[in-house]
Amino acid sequence: METNVQSNIVIAGTSHLTKKPQDSPLNVIELMCEATQQAAEDAGNDAILSTVDQIIVPQGTWTISNPGGLVAQHLGIPAKSITYNIGILQSSLIKRAIEDVSASKSRCTLIVGGEAKNYERNASESLNAIPTLSDSTKQESPEFIQPSELPISRYEIEMGLIRASDQYALIENSYANAHKLTRQSHQELINKEWQEMARIADSIPSSWVRDAHDHLKEKGWGRTIATPYKLHHVTQWNVNQASAILITTEDIAETYSNSFDGFIFPNALIESNAVTPVTERSQLHQCSGLDQIKVEYVRLTGKKPSESQFHELYSCFPIAVRLQREAFELGKRPGTITGGMTFAGGPYNNFMLQGLSQLTKQVRESQTTGVITSVSGMLTKQGLISLSAQQPPSGIYLSDISDKTQSGTDTIQIEPEMYGNAKVVSSTVSYSASAPKVYVLAENPDTQRRLLVSDSDTVIEEFLKSHKIGETIQISQEGSIHL
Numbered sequence: 001m002e003t004n005v006q007s008n009i010v011i012a013g014t015s016h017l018t019k020k021p022q023d024s025p026l027n028v029i030e031l032m033c034e035a036t037q038q039a040a041e042d043a044g045n046d047a048i049l050s051t052v053d054q055i056i057v058p059q060g061t062w063t064i065s066n067p068g069g070l071v072a073q074h075l076g077i078p079a080k081s082i083t084y085n086i087g088i089l090q091s092s093l094i095k096r097a098i099e100d101v102s103a104s105k106s107r108c109t110l111i112v113g114g115e116a117k118n119y120e121r122n123a124s125e126s127l128n129a130i131p132t133l134s135d136s137t138k139q140e141s142p143e144f145i146q147p148s149e150l151p152i153s154r155y156e157i158e159m160g161l162i163r164a165s166d167q168y169a170l171i172e173n174s175y176a177n178a179h180k181l182t183r184q185s186h187q188e189l190i191n192k193e194w195q196e197m198a199r200i201a202d203s204i205p206s207s208w209v210r211d212a213h214d215h216l217k218e219k220g221w222g223r224t225i226a227t228p229y230k231l232h233h234v235t236q237w238n239v240n241q242a243s244a245i246l247i248t249t250e251d252i253a254e255t256y257s258n259s260f261d262g263f264i265f266p267n268a269l270i271e272s273n274a275v276t277p278v279t280e281r282s283q284l285h286q287c288s289g290l291d292q293i294k295v296e297y298v299r300l301t302g303k304k305p306s307e308s309q310f311h312e313l314y315s316c317f318p319i320a321v322r323l324q325r326e327a328f329e330l331g332k333r334p335g336t337i338t339g340g341m342t343f344a345g346g347p348y349n350n351f352m353l354q355g356l357s358q359l360t361k362q363v364r365e366s367q368t369t370g371v372i373t374s375v376s377g378m379l380t381k382q383g384l385i386s387l388s389a390q391q392p393p394s395g396i397y398l399s400d401i402s403d404k405t406q407s408g409t410d411t412i413q414i415e416p417e418m419y420g421n422a423k424v425v426s427s428t429v430s431y432s433a434s435a436p437k438v439y440v441l442a443e444n445p446d447t448q449r450r451l452l453v454s455d456s457d458t459v460i461e462e463f464l465k466s467h468k469i470g471e472t473i474q475i476s477q478e479g480s481i482h483l
Helices: 028-042 046-051 067-075 091-102 117-122 154-158 164-178 183-201 212-219 250-256 288-301 318-327 351-366 402-407 457-465
Strands: 002-005 009-018 052-058 080-084 108-116 143-145 224-226 240-249 265-272 310-312 369-376 381-388 396-400 420-430 437-443 448-454 472-475
Touching: 002 091, 009 028, 009 091, 009 250, 009 265, 009 351, 028 046, 028 067, 028 108, 028 240, 046 052, 046 108, 046 240, 046 250, 052 067, 052 091, 067 080, 067 108, 080 091, 091 108, 091 240, 091 265, 091 351, 091 381, 091 396, 108 117, 108 351, 117 240, 164 224, 164 318, 164 420, 164 437, 183 212, 183 318, 224 420, 240 250, 240 351, 265 288, 265 402, 288 318, 288 381, 288 396, 288 402, 310 351, 351 369, 351 381, 420 457, 437 457, 437 472
Parallel strands: 052 080, 052 108, 080 143, 265 396, 310 369
Antiparallel strands: 002 396, 009 240, 108 240, 265 381, 369 381, 420 437, 420 472, 437 448
C-alpha cells in the first residue's frame, strides 16, 4: 500500500543527548525535556515549541502512563499525548507525524524518547521523583497505540525463548551454517564487524562508551550472553540518553529559523509489518522484508539505498546489521555514523530517534542524502526512512509492503508434541542470571518443528562444542534431547 503526501514536510530540528554517570542525574522526563529544548534550539528558535500540538513517545523500560503529557506540562504547551507501545517500528512514529502534519491534523509534532536506566540503577537516590500531572493536563485523554500483532509467538513465550539475544543467536548460527563458516571464522567475522563499530563510535562525542576500541583490546568481549554473542556484541540499554525530533511544514519551520537551508526533507518511508516468528521461518537467516524494502525503494525513487551518502542501519545485534548490509548492497561502505547500539548506546525502543537526529545533522551539514532503518522484534518488522537536503519533487512516498513480505516468506509448521528423529535447524547456549540452558530448534522428516530446551550439563557441553546444525538428534515424547 503506497501513499504520497505533500513535499513541504520537514525535520525542523533534532537533538540527541547523552548524560554520563558522572553528570548530575536527571530522571527520564527531565532528559526528554532537555532533549526537546535542544531540538527547538537546533530548529533556530525555541519559540517553535509554541506550535507543538502533538507529542509522540515510544514506550520505554519505565512505567509512566502519560510521558507526553508530562513533557507538555513541563514545557507549558497544550499538546496531545500519544504513546507507542513496544512491538511497533520506531519509523511508524515518524510516519504518523508526517501524515498528521500533511493532513493539517498537527501544525508541529514532537517525537521524543529517552532512558535513564544507568541513573536508575546507580544513582536512584539522587533522582528527582517523576512529576504528577496537573488536573488540567489529566483532562486530556492520552492515546496509547498497541501493535496489531506481537513479534514473538505464544509458543516461543511458553518455551521461554523470550530474550532477543537468544533468538538473534539462532538466526546468527543459521547464517553461519548456510555460509559454511567454521566456529572460529564465524567468531572472527562477528568480532571484526563490531571492532569497526567501536572505531566509529570513538569518533562521536555523544557515544555512551568512550575509547571503546581500546577497551575491547584490553578487556575483551566480556561474558557469553548466547553463543556466539558476548556482552560487547549486543545492544547496551543501561544508558542515560534522550532524543527529540520536530516535524512540521517548511513554512512554519522558516518562521522560526535563521537559515532556510537547514531543513531536511523525508522523501521515502517504507515499512514491512508482516509478522513471522523466528521459529516458523523456513530459513532463519533470510529476511524477505529487507529484500522487499530494497525493491520498493528502487521502484519509488529510481535509486538504490546504497547510493545515499550516509547510512544508519539498526544495530541491535551483528546478524541484523549483516543482513541489512547484504540486502541493501552496501559493500564496504559504512553502515553506521553513530557506532551502533553497543557502543553509541542503545536506549530501549528509541535508538532510531538517536540515529535519526545524528543522520539529519550529517545530511544537513553535507547537503546530501541519508538512509536510516528500524527493526522491531527479531528482524520481524523492518522499516526504512530516506532523507535529503533537497525538497523531493514528487512528494514523500509512504509505503507499506507487508503483504509482499508475507507472500515471499516460507514458513514451517510448529508441532509442540513432535518426537523421534529430527535434524537441528539452529541452536544456541544461553547464559542468564540463572543456570545456562541450550535452545534447539529441530525439524522432522514431515517438515514439522519443535523447540527444545535443556539444562542438562551433558547436552550443553555437546552444543558448546558444535551447534550441530543439520545433524540428527533423538527427541523423547517428554522433549528430552538424546544425541
